Amino acid sequence: MSAGHAPGVYAGGADVIAVLILLAEFGMLRQALARDQVRLYAAQSGLISALAVIVGAVRGLPELYLLAGLSAALKIMVIPLVLRRLLRAGRVGADLAGPDGDIARSGGMSLASTVLVATAVAAAGFFAASHFTVGGAAAPPAALSLSVSVVLVAFILMIHRRDVLSQAIGLFSLENAISLAALVIAASLPLVLEAALLFDLLVAVIVFGLLIRIHHGRAESLSTTDLTSLRG
Amino acid sequence: MSVVLPVPVIQALQVVTIIGAAPGVSGLISRVEARLQGRRGPRVLQPYHDLAKLFRKEALAPQGASWVFLAAPAGAFACYLTVPLLIPVLTSYPLPLGYLGDILGGGFILSLASFLVAIAALESGSPYAQLGASRAKTFGAITEPVVLFVVFTVALLTGTDLPYALAATVRASAGQIMRPAHLLAAAALLMVILYETGRIPVETHAAASELGMIEEARPFEHSGPYLALLRWGAAAKQLILYTIFVNVFAAPWGLASSQRAPAVALAAAALLGKAALLGCLVAVIDSSFAKLRLFKITEFAAAAFLLAVLGVLTLYLGGG
Numbered sequence: 049m050s051a052g053h054a055p056g057v058y059a060g061g062a063d064v065i066a067v068l069i070l071l072a073e074f075g076m077l078r079q080a081l082a083r084d085q086v087r088l089y090a091a092q093s094g095l096i097s098a099l100a101v102i103v104g105a106v107r108g109l110p111e112l113y114l115l116a117g118l119s120a121a122l123k124i125m126v127i128p129l130v131l132r133r134l135l136r137a138g139r140v141g142a143d144l145a146g147p148d149g150d151i152a153r154s155g156g157m158s159l160a161s162t163v164l165v166a167t168a169v170a171a172a173g174f175f176a177a178s179h180f181t182v183g184g185a186a187a188p189p190a191a192l193s194l195s196v197s198v199v200l201v202a203f204i205l206m207i208h209r210r211d212v213l214s215q216a217i218g219l220f221s222l223e224n225a226i227s228l229a230a231l232v233i234a235a236s237l238p239l240v241l242e243a244a245l246l247f248d249l250l251v252a253v254i255v256f257g258l259l260i261r262i263h264h265g266r267a268e269s270l271s272t273t274d275l276t277s278l279r280g
Numbered sequence: 281m282s283v284v285l286p287v288p289v290i291q292a293l294q295v296v297t298i299i300g301a302a303p304g305v306s307g308l309i310s311r312v313e314a315r316l317q318g319r320r321g322p323r324v325l326q327p328y329h330d331l332a333k334l335f336r337k338e339a340l341a342p343q344g345a346s347w348v349f350l351a352a353p354a355g356a357f358a359c360y361l362t363v364p365l366l367i368p369v370l371t372s373y374p375l376p377l378g379y380l381g382d383i384l385g386g387g388f389i390l391s392l393a394s395f396l397v398a399i400a401a402l403e404s405g406s407p408y409a410q411l412g413a414s415r416a417k418t419f420g421a422i423t424e425p426v427v428l429f430v431v432f433t434v435a436l437l438t439g440t441d442l443p444y445a446l447a448a449t450v451r452a453s454a455g456q457i458m459r460p461a462h463l464l465a466a467a468a469l470l471m472v473i474l475y476e477t478g479r480i481p482v483e484t485h486a487a488a489s490e491l492g493m494i495e496e497a498r499p500f501e502h503s504g505p506y507l508a509l510l511r512w513g514a515a516a517k518q519l520i521l522y523t524i525f526v527n528v529f530a531a532p533w534g535l536a537s538s539q540r541a542p543a544v545a546l547a548a549a550a551l552l553g554k555a556a557l558l559g560c561l562v563a564v565i566d567s568s569f570a571k572l573r574l575f576k577i578t579e580f581a582a583a584a585f586l587l588a589v590l591g592v593l594t595l596y597l598g599g600g
Contacts, residue, residue, distance in 0.1 A: 054555075055455055055459070055599075056455050057454050057455050057458050059461050060455050060457075060458030063459070063598075064458060064460045064463060067460040067463075067464065067590065067594060069589075070590065074586060099590075159582075160579050160582040163579075163582045163586055164582065164585075167586055168592070170593070172594055174593045174597035174598055175597060177597075177598075178597040178599075188304065189598060190594040190598030190599060191596040193593075193594070193597060194594065194598065197593075203535050270548075276294075
């Protein structure tokens with residue numbers, strides 16, 4: 049809370065990257081095209097990988113480079129590729145108007161009010177995290193609060209959007225938020241654990257991929273509102 | 281031995297620099313914009329010629345318009361003459377009149393100017409001018425909270441809301457510049473400046489389409505010297521906002537730290553250079569984005585608000 053005292057350049061830089069990750073999450077909330085949403089997710093993952101490299105360089109933890117490479121390969125290349133192929137394969141998203149998948153109207157509220165609600169929720173995240181007393185003197189002060197806010201905004205994304213793709217992206221970016229928190233508080237967490245987290249994500253991708261295919265095959269739509277018709 | 285300028289002269293020079301250079305900055309932006317779009321564009325000095333021409337023309341007022349219609353341009357211009365006294369234009373140390381008002385005070389004077397122009401537009405009885413005035417006030421009400429949150433960020437960073445104090449804080453260390461709160465507040469302020477100066481995501485500058493007009497529609501009924509004052513005032517407002525952005529938030533370097541004449545002259549040149557760079561950035565933004573539909577401007581304002589609120593949150597609750 050020492051507002052007048054500036055943190056160092058490293059802590060400030062890490063905080064700036066964390067803020068950019070949060071802004072990317074808000075960007076997904078606003079995004080109108082499925083294709084651009086996937087692109088934003090890749091950009092957010094790129095920021096996480098960059099942060100891992102920076103933390104690794106400053107703290108002298110070479111295994112973080114490996115983690116950054118692994119997460120970049122998985123989250124910048126593989127997952128967006130899989131999502132794009134899913135979008136193209138079943139002409140998934142065509143029912144949502146436009147070949148690019150216009151998902152703007154899948155939201156339950158208007159854009160400006162969604163952003164305001166998400167801002168309030170992000171503020172709640174800051175309130176919650178401001179009472180944690182973890183992290184040392186060298187840790188970026190705002191990054192933990194920011195990662196909690198990213199988690200909450202990802203929840204809003206999943207709740208507010210009624211298309212499967214946004215919900216999948218919301219879940220995947222949730223993992224990004226957890227990686228962010230792990231990187232700033234426990235950078236020296238054993239590599240095996242972090243790799244396990246990444247493979248957890250891979251499982252989620254497979255499950256979501258299957259879910260998207262099955263749902264689209266049955267309901268011929270990506271919108272989860274059609275799920276209500278499945279009630280007995 | 282170089283000449284040492286007395287403080288009142290420097291104070292007056294701040295106003296002269298802003299008022300004198302403002303049309304040139306506008307001219308530069310339209311020139312750069314034209315080049316970016318593959319046109320030759322007007323000369324950089326064109327706005328000065330326009331003003332000179334308008335000052336020689338006869339002035340007409342609509343029937344039934346009262347003295348307010350004619351007094352408002354001069355009143356607004358007086359406001360724009362006052363604000364450069366309050367902000368760090370040339371010096372890094374506060375000049376005596378700099379304590380006349382803080383950032384909010386400067387904001388109030390700028391809003392008074394825009395209020396006067398709106399009153400004159402209402403007075404004209406022309407539907408377009410009234411439409412512009414009403415829109416400007418409506419959208420002004422939603423960008424105002426953004427400015428307030430930017431001021432909160434400044435206040436949390438420095439403990440005061442004097443523009444000189446923030447500039448000094450930013451100069452103090454590299455860590456200050458890297459603070460996310462500072463960057464977020466600066467970004468939000470830039471978005472507000474784009475709105476206030478009628479630039480592209482919000483409004484087409486100097487365009488002929490009345491339907492999308494906000495700021496540009498207001499002086500529709502003014503003519504001659506009155507129109508010249510309004511135009512000059514709009515250019516001065518733009519340079520004042522650029523100066524606040526550059527000399528308080530983004531790059532408060534190159535300001536004179538003494539009263540020597542060469543240092544002050546150098547500071548004036550540095551300010552114009554920085555304003556020209558910012559103008560080029562604005563021209564690039566102008567050419568690379570589409571104008572938002574009128575009803576989408578709330579989304580633009582919501583994005584700016586988000587940045588400003590996140591700035592306060594990271595600072596106050598996150599400690600960043």
